[in-house]
Amino acid sequence: MSSNSRLTIATHILAWMALVETGRADPVTSERIARSVNTNPVVIRRLLGALARKGLVKSHRGANAGWTLATSADAITLSDIYRAVDDGSLFAMHASPPNQACPVGRGIQPVLTQVYDALDAVLQKQLAEVTIKDILDRILAKDR
Amino acid sequence: MSSNSRLTIATHILAWMALVETGRADPVTSERIARSVNTNPVVIRRLLGALARKGLVKSHRGANAGWTLATSADAITLSDIYRAVDDGSLFAMHASPPNQACPVGRGIQPVLTQVYDALDAVLQKQLAEVTIKDILDRILAKDR
DNA sequence: CCCTGTCGTAACAGTATTTGTTACAACGCG
């Protein structure tokens, strides 16, 4: 599967922001975040933009600009992040439409759509049980 | 997400084979299957090859060659198919390794690996509850 | 009122993946 790393990177970003904000709540810049994630600041800004569109973070401009969490770290779940940065289709239908003259070709797509929707619901439920705070706590717990 | 259609196509193939085999158990050719799926026979053979490696179908050569189901349609689950045709990694880790000098960069990968493994287990469990026979029954039930 | 630092986004390159296609050797039954 050509899986992407957006959920991973976005979770990394938010966990890092949660850690930094435990000190003080100044906005952090995409450039600082990029150093922890080890990538380009534009990649960070793209993901933060997606997270901001779902209300998970806020951007600040002008002097002392940057980003802050919009809510507390235990109110953000991996399900929220997933829906912000991924389009949520695990499995694709046929690239070219199946033969409508065949009973299977005609009937399989609605059935698989139901199956895939159920899978997505289960996935969301599982993702919703993990918060950024959980992730950060587990990261720091290992650090001894 | 760049999802692929391999699970969809492989399920289509097996449901179609199950339907045809209810009549008689002659091997079917990749060329006939390709007509229902509406794609190239080589695409079908590639997927059947992956399914054969996991023991879900058998290939036959020589005269009257083709493919047959290795077991009954209610003994093949979507989990079996998924593991045969997909590599089973829903979410990728960082493309370039995170900064090891940062607590988050150092600790996040093992934590996310655990989370993703748990997700995969839930996904497999859900997929294992649907058989090819279920799929075919639901396809035919709609056909009235 | 300008200067500065950062956001937000467009544009593009490089790589990888997916699907479809052609080609061809290997196989095994009649």
Add this chain to the structure above:
DNA sequence: CGCGTTGTAACAAATACTGTTACGACAGGG
């Protein structure tokens, strides 16, 4: 032997993902 099909290699086109450069928009400080 002759034939049809498998099994796989090789390649092309389309798409997706990550990283990168570039630059206008913005807002607060001096």
